[in-house]
Amino acid sequence: MSSAVRILDKEGKEINSVGFQRFGFDCEVPLDVLRSLYLRKHYVKTIASSSESVKDDEEDSAATAYLSKSIYHADTQSISYTTLSRFPPVKLLPPSSRKRVLVTGGAGFVGSHLVDRLMVLGHEVTVLDNFFTGSKTTVSHWVGHPNFEMVRHDVVEPFMIECDQIYHLACPASPPHYQYNAVKTIKTSFMGTLNMLGLAKRTKARFLITSTSEVYGDPEVHPQPEDYWGHVNPIGPRACYDEGKRVAETLTYGFHRQDGVDVRVARIFNTYGPRMNPFDGRVVSNFIVQALRGEDMTVYGDGKQTRSFQYIHDLIDGLIALMNSDETRPVNIGNGDEFTIAEFAELVRDIVEKVQREDGAEPKRVNIIYKPMPTDDPQKRRPDTTRAKEVLEWQPRWTVRMGLEEMVRYYKAKMEEGSI
Numbered sequence: 210m211s212s213a214v215r216i217l218d219k220e221g222k223e224i225n226s227v228g229f230q231r232f233g234f235d236c237e238v239p240l241d242v243l244r245s246l247y248l249r250k251h252y253v254k255t256i257a258s259s260s261e262s263v264k265d266d267e268e269d270s271a272a273t274a275y276l277s278k279s280i281y282h283a284d285t286q287s288i289s290y291t292t293l294s295r296f297p298p299v300k301l302l303p304p305s306s307r308k309r310v311l312v313t314g315g316a317g318f319v320g321s322h323l324v325d326r327l328m329v330l331g332h333e334v335t336v337l338d339n340f341f342t343g344s345k346t347t348v349s350h351w352v353g354h355p356n357f358e359m360v361r362h363d364v365v366e367p368f369m370i371e372c373d374q375i376y377h378l379a380c381p382a383s384p385p386h387y388q389y390n391a392v393k394t395i396k397t398s399f400m401g402t403l404n405m406l407g408l409a410k411r412t413k414a415r416f417l418i419t420s421t422s423e424v425y426g427d428p429e430v431h432p433q434p435e436d437y438w439g440h441v442n443p444i445g446p447r448a449c450y451d452e453g454k455r456v457a458e459t460l461t462y463g464f465h466r467q468d469g470v471d472v473r474v475a476r477i478f479n480t481y482g483p484r485m486n487p488f489d490g491r492v493v494s495n496f497i498v499q500a501l502r503g504e505d506m507t508v509y510g511d512g513k514q515t516r517s518f519q520y521i522h523d524l525i526d527g528l529i530a531l532m533n534s535d536e537t538r539p540v541n542i543g544n545g546d547e548f549t550i551a552e553f554a555e556l557v558r559d560i561v562e563k564v565q566r567e568d569g570a571e572p573k574r575v576n577i578i579y580k581p582m583p584t585d586d587p588q589k590r591r592p593d594t595t596r597a598k599e600v601l602e603w604q605p606r607w608t609v610r611m612g613l614e615e616m617v618r619y620y621k622a623k624m625e626e627g628s629i
């Protein structure tokens with residue numbers, strides 16, 4: 210994506226960097242640095258015939274010099290991976306401000322963006338992931354870096370390490386994925402959180418769990434503040450996730466009260482952005498992929514149910530602010546811009562057409578079709594973010610439109626190179 214594309218925030222101001230200095234922790238990073246990690250081409254070079262030789266470093270521009278290279282051989286449809294030549298630059302921090310951070314689920318969509326930010330900021334990061342829904346390619350640009358370690362591990366089993374902060378993200382999060390094996394999902398939420406809290410207790414690390422807006426179930430209060438207890442069907446198909454996260458929160462406060470573990474609880478509302486698995490069945494990825502392919506866009510139910518969508522960088526800002534704050538109560542992290550799913554389908558279709566036109570193609574208008582509503586699908590959802598504003602001085606900056614444009618460009622580039 211060209212850096213000429215300007216991103217404007219909700220007040221019309223240009224966004225050049227994400228993050229901020231807060232609670233003594235500086236998490237500001239230029240947007241272009243992050244973009245170079247997720248909008249880079251997966252295949253740096255494509256050679257038409259395997260007999261052609263590939264010239265190496267002298268061909269590299271400054272922007273791609275430190276990126277991993279994969280050479281795509283179109284004739285044999287094969288790909289050769291080479292090792293990294295140089296890593297993206299990271300801040301040089303004195304040991305007193307360098308943190309040892311464990312990120313469970315660090316190879317997932319949210320985890321990988323958190324890892325990018327923490328790495329660029331100069332911290333030492335260990336990723337734990339079982340790669341059930343995460344993928345090694347999301348963080349492969351850091352493999353081999355002295356500040357980085359990736360461990361294939363399932364949090365259902367105990368894990369020991371010395372660390373200062375634990376971001377506990379590990380759990381499938383898309384409805385088709387978490388319902389695929391309901392018992393495993395609830396086991397991950399319960400035992401995974403128990404193991405990580407045990408680790409936090411032993412190491413005295415600060416522990417942040419990413420909980421979810423799904424703890425509010427199909428809410429009877431709108432928008433949802435943190436002190437709303439929720440309306441969850443304990444035996445429905447979504448219960449493995451909703452109740453799993455609810456018991457994970459209960460465990461977290463149990464360790465906090467009983468053992469003095471220093472805890473943070475983020476309740477994340479619907480989030481989207483680059484690296485979201487295009488096949489995970491969620492509405493944003495489904496709609497964009499369908500529109501880009503010229504297929505029908507599938508709205509479930511009558512499309513009157515609502516969701517409020519936040520862009521990934523806003524979420525990462527919120528998670529880092531919460532981790533470094535003193536707030537131990539749950540905090541909603543989400544964007545209040547609420548859409549019906551039918552409206553959202555039209556918005557995504559418009560944006561896909563706009564991007565196609567900007568790239569010189571004549572878009573084909575796709576149809577919006579209606580499919581049955583999944584069981585227990587919440588009818589409405591919007592975060593009340595008063596607490597985040599008061600205690601973290603955090604509010605989302607990205608408009609849904611700006612974030613969607615960037616995500617459409619990301620999926621479009623991936624499709625063109627054949628990696629999705």
Ligand SMILES: O=c1ccn([C@@H]2O[C@H](COP(=O)(O)OP(=O)(O)O[C@H]3OC[C@@H](O)[C@H](O)[C@H]3O)[C@@H](O)[C@H]2O)c(=O)[nH]1
Nearest residue numbers: 382383384421422479491492495507508509514550586
């Ligand atoms: O192709 C689709 C996919 C989904 N939908 C609808 O769009 C809405 C949003 O669905 P998603 O699957 O993206 O996400 P949901 O809001 O149902 O669940 C999410 O909630 C918050 C997070 O914690 C979780 O990541 C996830 O469980 C739902 O009403 C769903 O029925 C469609 O209309 N069409």
